[in-house]
Amino acid sequence: xxxxxxxxxxxPDAKTFxxxxxxxxxxxxxxxxxxxxYVFASENEGGSGLIARGTVTTSSPTPKIPGIERQTPRVSIxxxxxxxxxxxxxxxELKPFSDWDARTPETxxxxxxxxxxxxxxxxxxxxxxxxxxxxx
Numbered sequence: 001x002x003x004x005x006x007x008x009x010x011x012p013d014a015k016t017f018x019x020x021x022x023x024x025x026x027x028x029x030x031x032x033x034x035x036x037x038y039v040f041a042s043e044n045e046g047g048s049g050l051i052a053r054g055t056v057t058t059s060s061p062t063p064k065i066p067g068i069e070r071q072t073p074r075v076s077i078x079x080x081x082x083x084x085x086x087x088x089x090x091x092x093e094l095k096p097f098s099d100w101d102a103r104t105p106e107t108x109x110x111x112x113x114x115x116x117x118x119x120x121x122x123x124x125x126x127x128x129x130x131x132x133x134x135x136x
Contacts, residue, residue, distance in 0.1 A: 086136060
């Protein structure tokens with residue numbers, strides 16, 4: 001499975017990214033070592049959208065907090081950057097793709113990562129991965 005993460009990125013030029021306790025949706029809790037992941041620097045934290053493609057080098061689920069009934073699964077991962085994005089792709093570029101029934105890669109990415117402001121790791125389709133591959 002291929003994944004994407006939208007989160008705060010402190011150093012977009014880093015060769016390795018460490019993301020602790022990340023919320024997961026859309027099968028994101030299944031991320032494991034060796035998976036390909038696309039990194040979006042969240043615009044809510046001053047980022048610019050898609051910045052990198054990498055490989056997950058560590059992955060560990062975050063233990064649930066006792067006494068809290070409903071908890072979104074969280075995962076901590078480390079990502080080794082393999083490539084930097086050569087073109088911009090973020091909220092502004094994906095916003096026009098809001099017809100949720102269109103089933104295009106752009107619509108999928110907008111729906112999963114920008115419909116809600118929440119930062120998260122999520123699984124993406126092969127078509128979305130192929131689309132993102134064109135940005136490297």
